[in-house]
Amino acid sequence: MSSRDIIIESLTVGPIQTNVYVVGCAETGEGVIVDAGGDPEGLLGLADEHDLKITKILQTHAHIDHVAAIPEIKEATGAPIYLHPDDMMLWQAAPQQGQMFGIPVEQLPSPDKELFDGQTIAIGKLSAEVIFLPGHSPGSVGFHIAEHSVILSGDVLFAGSMGRVDLPGSDRNQMRASLERISGLPDDTRVLSGHGPATSIGREKQLNPFLKQDW
Template structure:
């Protein structure tokens, strides 16, 4: 499996493309603000997008889900506990001065333990609530795509609707760190990292900082 990311918009959110190289079938995580950049990547790499996974329903992670669905026909996947955010895309846009339309209906509801195939590849789904109630991460044997749970030297903010600090730290400690120190971590914003590096450096995990970040 190969993957790459495109970073877009005022929020500088990452859209990840997970690719089966034999078949070109591709799973897209978090289609963000700039659909043109996402569509360009798909055309340039000749990707056959078969799944659209929304890690959590903050606008910077599903801004272009509808446009990508229209382009590819691929179904949109979401955990049901984030439905209340998913159905508020126009409201979320208005908070930041953007005029957005409703996203199309979710077609696949995710649950903890699901296995998602694309071509001859697969990733697993883990429910990691805290930043939002329905946040999920995807992982394989070496890499984890963790959305806004865990960042290099930081963690997701918990002051948005449905956020909860102790739940977030529990998700990170019980569901991400336990993958193993060698795991590579690919967040929704900023640089990639590893579990080992975060156990060493991340002030939210080493107990040096009370409270939560603002991202």
């Protein structure tokens, strides 16, 4: 997806088919990586294709399939890593997570910046609002770029489904509240999630059983 102002590119990586993103400001050439879950060369290649300098590494959460490429991306770019503090236990346990899922990863470098609800993240002249959406993990967040009607939702909302709530640190009640919150965004908001195809808030309000009824 691209327009005069915004660049959004994605790759699907790893054994769990995780969507990872490069988001950039076309005017300033500043870019971010959202969820460095794998294929660091591919992510950096996407940035290079659009002449983007990666200035931030933004994490929707700290499950292994979203962080496995962090060491390489950090080393290559020197960009600060942003993570919600409630996911620090998962972050620190990345090597153990990797053993469980067959994704080898070394100990991750420490995050540089804390994310919090309502925070504004600058991507050149673009602005992404941090929306705290716990439930799939304790510190899950989404990045809402309202001007371009898009949210990077991590593993909270999927096309026709939602993120798992049977993992350590997951919470069904928090997920219900987070789904209610995200469903309050405008219907035309494009949802770019951590797994599966893109969708929209309006489509999910019509078709997604987890937004339509109690579960």
